[in-house]
Amino acid sequence: MRITDQISVSVTAIKQVAPMIKEFTLEPVDGLLTPFSPGAHIVVEMGSSGSSADKQSYRNAYSLMSNPMYSRQYRIAVRLQDDSRGGSVYMHQQVEVGTQLKISPPANLFAPEWMAKKHVLFAGGVGITPFLSYLPELQQRKAEFELHYMFRSRQTGAYSAELRDTLGTGCSCYDADLGNRCDIAAVMSGQPLGTHFYICGPESLIDAVRTTADAMGIPASAIHWEAFAGAKPGQPFVVELSQSGLELAVAANSSLLETLESADIKIPNLCRAGVCGQCVCDVAEGEIEHRDSYLSDSEKQSGQVMMPCVSRAAGERLVLDI
Amino acid sequence: MQTEQSNGVVSKPVYQPVELNPKSSFHLFIAEQNVTPAMQSLYDHCLKDKKVTVSSDASDPELLKSLACFPLVGTLYLAGTEPFIWRVASYARQAGLRPDQMLMMTPVTRERHLFCCHCYQITEGVTYSPFICAGCGLSLEVTDHFARLHSAYFGYQANAEDRANLPERREVS
Known part of the structure; x- marks a missing residue:
């Protein structure tokens, strides 16, 4: 198999995990899925199976949120985007249990820095997904970490209750719809030498953390981020x-x-x-x-x-x- | 006999002029034996929290202690010979410092440490190539392949096919 060869999967479960977020479980049509590392993503191809020649097809990248040590199935979470070009609408409205999709094998552009002495994770909304694949390995390695999860419970906030239950004080949740905000500067100040910071969320969150780090004198190479915004529409x-x-x-x-x-x-x-x-x-x-x-x-x-x-x-x- | 290097691996560090990092609230200056004039000038211009440590030994307990309690928002400045600078940097990396918070000043000499790939010994004070290995006595071609973890350049038997016909001696910078 070449690394670019697509894999056929079928959707075996769909769960509404937040008002605007659906979780999809994918299992291979035949054979086995390849293992992946924390932070990996797949590219899902949608709407290409129809016969009509002018039918629009989409390819969107989604983080794998399942446990990397369990690769019998992949799970992804898709937020219905307000300015969607169609991909997330397709996933939310057209895809059903039993639908077959084509996916790329996993690739990873957002792996944890295992040299770190401590990991500080900033998640915004559906940006929680790559960190869900970090957590099992961080826990297995007994790594020191803290998760700061920002969301609006009327739209996002998937898994926040479970995360608080399992991580206790290791997880701080900030629900903007309840007026709770994360003081990013307070979280970042006083962190020990060897701390690495990871951000997955909207550009405004990435900018806020990077700007704070720069102002404090935190080395730029200790800041890692994954922008999940893909292509945006424009002029033809x-x-x-x-x-x-x-x-x-x-x-x-x-x-x-x-x-x-x-x-x-x-x-x-x-x-x-x-x-x-x-x-x-x-x-x-x-x-x-x-x-x-x-x-x-x-x-x-x-x-x-x-x-x-x-x-x-x-x-x-x-x-x-x- | 060609005198140019035949192997293409060049990882020789390039040292840029060092300036104070204005964002940092703590500045640690580590020098080998003597604080160089360039480092002294940086130190004098630094108005933030600062400390200077002088040691001839990169594994000096005092020096390692200052790395262990180094803050995330600090900047480290290093002066001395190339092997010293990189050995301290290696300890600093283990302590959790990032490469972009360690600023290395141009080494005070061009002498290299040479790692022999035949006997694994390191020969000090190397200024030309080929150079006799202090461990096994072979004439080693001195490459520009620098091992950051060993603070030494990679050396191998010069003209291995015909050891009697050694390349002309050339200075290494």
Whole structure:
């Protein structure tokens, strides 16, 4: 099996775990699932099994939240996104028990730093998911950790009661709908040498923790984050592929990568969120709207490369050198 | 006989000019034997909580104690020979310091420690290549492959196919 080969799974259970979050249990159609490490994610392909040629397909990355030591099944949690391009709506409205989906094998861009003396985890909303796969291994290794879980109980807040029960004082919950806020600076100050901080949640939370760390003089390399925001919609544009002369229309709510894939053009990719750098493409012509956090500022300014998973054309046309 | 290195591994550290980290609230200066003028200047300009430790031995208990009680928000400055700097950095790493909170000043000499891949001995004071291994006596090609955990450069038999025909001696910087 190549690392990019997809796996067919079927949905064996669906659970509403918060007003806006559903949990899906996935089991292989045949064979066994591969083991994974804490923090790993899979890319789920949705809506591609229909016969209609213009049927929209989606690929979204979701953290595996099940115990890494138990790989008979995978579990993911999906939040219904307000500005969804369709992926989370599809998962919430179309997927039923028995539905078959295609998933990528697990990849990990958010593994714990095992050299750490202490782990401080900041989760925002559905950003709790990667930490659910951290917890069994942190506990098995008897690692020192604390979990700070921020949510709005009218929308998110999945598993908060269970986490408080099992972790006790190791888990602090902050329900913004009850007016509880996490004082990030208070959590971060006075932490011992060798502490590493992990953030999974909205960009505002990632920014808040990074800004606080910078102001306090905490080394930047002790801060780790996973942005779970994937491609966002934008203006439609046309992409031309210089080597084949092929022209494709990128719709407002499709990413460039998805458009290329629907034309059977294989681009290596892992995160689909502008982080891992796998899908980098050479650009021959056209203005780019860079939305990734992988390319350096000088690479972005050069206008010669882009990450098609999240970035788009700034104008109406783009020529890729592929 | 070629004198250029034939192996492509270059992990020789590059030392940038060191400045005080204005974000840090604690600054620890560790020097080998003498505080260098460059470090003295940094120390004098530092107006925050600061401490200086001078030791000829990277495993000095006093020095290790100052690393063990080092704060998460501190910055460590290191001066001395390259092996000393990296040995202290290795202890600091074990204590939990991150690489970006250890600032290394340009080593005071260009002398290298050389790790012999045949007898595993480390030869000190190496300034040219090939260099006779203090352990087994072989003439070692001195590479730019630096082992951060051993604070030494990797050395192997020069021109192993024909040991009688050694490459010309060249200075290593």
